[in-house]
Amino acid sequence: MPDPEIRLRKMLEALRENKYRITPQRLAILSVLAESKGHPSVEAVYERVKRDFPTTSLATIYKNVSVLKDLGQVLELGFSDDSNRYDGNKPYDHPHVVCTACRKILDPDISALADMTEELTRQTGFSIVRHRLDFFGICPDCQAGQ
Known part of the structure; x- marks a missing residue:
């Protein structure tokens, strides 16, 4: 598994290069994705982030994950039961x-x-x-x- 600190820095760099602000909630979302070993769903990211930021909405998580996906910083794994999961450690095609x-x-x-x-x-x-x-x-x- 890639170093979570390196992944976090790369995600931050991609956001900054594309003129996205780094808010505390966004940083928390990035941290969850960079440290995750289990390909979390958006709902799982939300549950982790809301512990520290209880006013964060599920829509905020969806929006941020979508931005990261568009920037090539997370890999989306879609399944037939609509339970998408996300890989922030290896955002490239792999088995x-x-x-x-x-x-x-x-x-x-x-x-x-x-x-x-x-x-x-x-x-x-x-x-x-x-x-x-x-x-x-x-x-x-x-x-x-x-």
Whole structure:
């Protein structure tokens, strides 16, 4: 996982370069996303931020996450049940392993992904610009509880 302090600085830099003010609430949102290991939903970010800023609205969280997404500082993972999750640590395309029981999301390190992309380009003639590779299963914690 990338260093949360480095990610926080990069997110702040992107906001400043695009003339966004750095408010205490915005800084709290960035911190949650930079430190998160679990690909939180907007609602989860909201629950964490409102502990310190109880007047912050859910709409404020949505707006800020959307800005960060547009600036390429968070990766949005959309799922068919409309439960979008966000990755502030690795805001670029990478594979995920998703537990279908508890919804935990992990970032496996798959070295063969670059080879797979090259092979797809060769076989199809496509110029691959983005990818999404998700694996679904039951995590060890949920398996132990069954």
